[in-house]
């Protein structure tokens with residue numbers, strides 16, 4: 001069965017690891033992530049980006065995650081990533097996801113609180129966890145200075161968590177979504193302040209391309225969850241692209257997908273090594 005975020009976040013705290021929250025949108029990527037987790041003995045959250053819920057269907061993704069969890073030695077949670085409305089979060093709650101993110105960070109504070117509270121009420125009634133976001137997590141084509149404009153304010157974050165009762169909070173501290181155009185600048189002082197000020201676990205997004213030393217420092221400081229997506233999708237595409245270039249379109253399709261799955265698994269294993277390096 002699937003686990004909820006709270007079980008995994010408690011495990012992370014107890015064992016001084018960071019939970020990998022890895023994006024999947026199909027069977028092969030999900031299998032790759034779960035087998036990497038099993039091999040590294042590291043519980044993970046598999047999550048579907050809001051667009052990928054539309055693409056694959058929440059019920060399909062939840063079903064394969066459920067099957068994967070029965071094959072896995074470690075706990076697996078299944079989450080909605082950057083849910084864009086109460087309705088979408090509700091769809092995933094009803095599909096049996098174990099966690100949902102509601103991302104209304106671009107809306108005004110009161111609206112964000114009001115809608116996030118509706119999600120929390122619906123989710124918690126079923127033992128499902130909720131993540132929300134404050135500040136702006138930019139796209140990775142922005143300069144560090146532009147990214148810094150969206151930093152999360154610790155005092156507002158503290159109030160937001162109290163006002164909503166969410167289980168974890170995504171913050172803006174210098175990482176960004178996608179492939180970085182410039183080397184990211186992580187504001188570790190701000191991260192420290194957020195960890196000390198906010199009463200729930202802290203989540204960092206935009207893990208792809210964030211230098212290993214920076215991730216190591218964030219893990220050491222105690223971030224609860226790191227989101228990674230793009231790195232897996234690139235590994236998947238590159239493996240398929242190379243395979244088709246070599247073997248053409250009349251190849252065995254399972255052989256092609258096998259190379260993609262293996263490539264994703266390797267990247268996931270590397271990430272999990274970093275996220276679990278201080279394990280006790």
Ligand code: 13P
Nearest residue numbers: 178205206208228229230
């Ligand atoms: P990356 O694609 O940069 O890894 O970001 C993933 C993410 O934050 C998903 O919510």
Ligand code: ZN
Nearest residue numbers: 177205206227
């Ligand atoms: Zn994100």
Ligand code: NA
Nearest residue numbers: 176178206208
């Ligand atoms: Na990134």
